[in-house]
Amino acid sequence: MLTIHAADLVLTGDSTELPGGAVLVDGDRIAMIGRYEEVAAGHPAARVRRWPGVLTPGLVNRHGAVLLEHTYFPDDTFETDELGAEPITGAALADLAPSDARRGNSARRCTQKLLARGVVAVTGPLTTPTVRTAVRRAGLEVLASVGAEGPPALDPFAGGAPANAFLSPLAAGGPARLAVFDVPDEAALAVRGAVTCVATVIGGRLLHRRR
Numbered sequence: 125m126l127t128i129h130a131a132d133l134v135l136t137g138d139s140t141e142l143p144g145g146a147v148l149v150d151g152d153r154i155a156m157i158g159r160y161e162e163v164a165a166g167h168p169a170a171r172v173r174r175w176p177g178v179l180t181p182g183l184v185n186r187h188g189a190v191l192l193e194h195t196y197f198p199d200d201t202f203e204t205d206e207l208g209a210e211p212i213t214g215a216a217l218a219d220l221a222p223s224d225a226r227r228g229n230s231a232r233r234c235t236q237k238l239l240a241r242g243v244v245a246v247t248g249p250l251t252t253p254t255v256r257t258a259v260r261r262a263g264l265e266v267l268a269s270v271g272a273e274g275p276p277a278l279d280p281f282a283g284g285a286p287a288n289a290f291l292s293p294l295a296a297g298g299p300a301r302l303a304v305f306d307v308p309d310e311a312a313l314a315v316r317g318a319v320t321c322v323a324t325v326i327g328g329r330l331l332h333r334r335r
Contacts, residue, residue, distance in 0.1 A: 126150055126170035129325065130160045131179035131304055137293035147179065149300040152327040156296055173330075175304040175323055178313060181290040182301035182326065184267065185238055187276035188246025192255050195276070196222055197233040228254025235262035237278050239332040241318035242303030245291050263326040265291075279318045286313045300328040 127149045134145030136157060146163040148156040148170065156163055164172065185191065196212040198204050212220060222230065235258055238246065245265035250256045259266060274282060280289035287310075294302060304323040307313045313320065324332035 126155070126167055127328070128160070128163055128167065128170045128172045129175065129179060129302065129304070129323075130163075130172060131175045132177055133309060134179045134294075135181075135310060136295070137181040137287065137290040138295075145179065147294060147300075147302060149325070149328045152300055152329075154294060154296055154298050154300050157294060173323075177304060177306040177320070177322065178309065179302060179304045180242070180286070180313075181292060181294050182244030182303050182324065183242045183280040183289045183318065184245040184247070184291045185241075185243045185278070185280045185289075186247050188266070189248055189250060189269065190276040191238075191278065192231045192234055192246065192259065193227070193250060193252055195230070195234070196220060196227070197230045197237070199229070199233065224252055224254045227252050228258050231255040231258035232262070234278075235259060235264060236332075238262075238264065239324045240321055240334070241279055242305065242321040242324050242332075243280060243318075244301040244303070244324065244326050263329065263331055281314060281317050286310055289318075301326050306334075 128146050130146040134142040144160050146160040147154055148163050196217050198207040245267055247269050248266045250266060302325045303321055305313050305320040306322050307316055307320050322334040
């Protein structure tokens with residue numbers, strides 16, 4: 125099915141800005157990028173998803189291994205009374221000594237938080253099988269480890285320009301991996317961060333939608 129993702133502003137990730145832009149997705153690939161009127165006129169049968177704000181390439185979180193394998197995210201329903209709501213790291217994590225199954229459940233909660241911030245890829249390596257399974261099921265790509273600046277953060281925009289967090293530019297024929305943020309422009313995105321994400325698409329599938 126053809127789907128048009130339309131937004132107030134489309135940033136392709138290669139310095140191109142399209143006010144009133146749209147991205148046409150065919151399966152797991154991008155078929156066309158342009159002004160909404162042009163895209164819609166050429167594909168009148170396509171489903172249309174209209175989003176507020178800025179549509180960008182999907183993001184990469186360069187602290188993936190730390191967040192997924194060396195941080196424990198307590199379960200909001202069952203564990204926060206005992207463990208608190210904040211992520212657990214360092215000596216406290218060593219004392220908790222979670223089993224591989226608990227690590228996998230933590231990674232699943234972490235992937236949902238990442239998807240809710242427009243993340244489509246994380247850096248590895250990931251060595252725990254249950255963690256790798258959680259990441260694979262979430263649809264996130266795992267990249268080779270690269271240097272990451274600043275303390276680990278769920279928000280890929282923390283401490284840097286938004287464009288530095290884009291995985292790869294949006295292009296016709298390329299993979300349909302994109303995110304949408306409810307902000308007016310890139311400057312506002314840098315200030316307000318990835319928590320403004322309203323939608324995340326990976327492989328053409330809408331994997332996060334803010335309700």
